[in-house]
Amino acid sequence: MDTYPETLVKHFTDQGSDHRALLLADKPYVGTSRPLLRFDACWEDNPEVRAMVNYVWQEEVQGTPVFRLWERLKKLRHLLYDWSRAGTTNSLRNIKTLQAEIDRIKSIHPVDWDAIRTLETELSL
Incomplete structure (x- = not known):
């Protein structure tokens, strides 16, 4: 390992076999600086x-x-x-926040249906 200090050995799981695959890399993996774009x-x-x-x-x-x-x-x-x-889209986090707020308002009596409709409209954008 002193000759190749950046060498990486990864042991994979042995699912469905009595053998374990190895991955031997002579250089560390350098990923992309940006995460992948998923088209919504x-x-x-x-x-x-x-x-x-x-x-x-x-x-x-x-x-x-x-x-x-x-x-x-x-x-x-x-x-x-x-x-x-830039935040112009309804990201998954924003969708979950809006849905949680709708659930919270529905649990309060009397239910504020105008607020729910407003949130549902925002959710559909």
């Missing part, structure tokens, strides 16, 4: 997302068809990532 299905009808897609697809990109596609997808991915992190 509710973005499909969002006018801001549609505008970003149109903007990226109308830009002139030089190169082969595959390169142009790759560059457009890369740019769109970065735009969507920044847009989603």
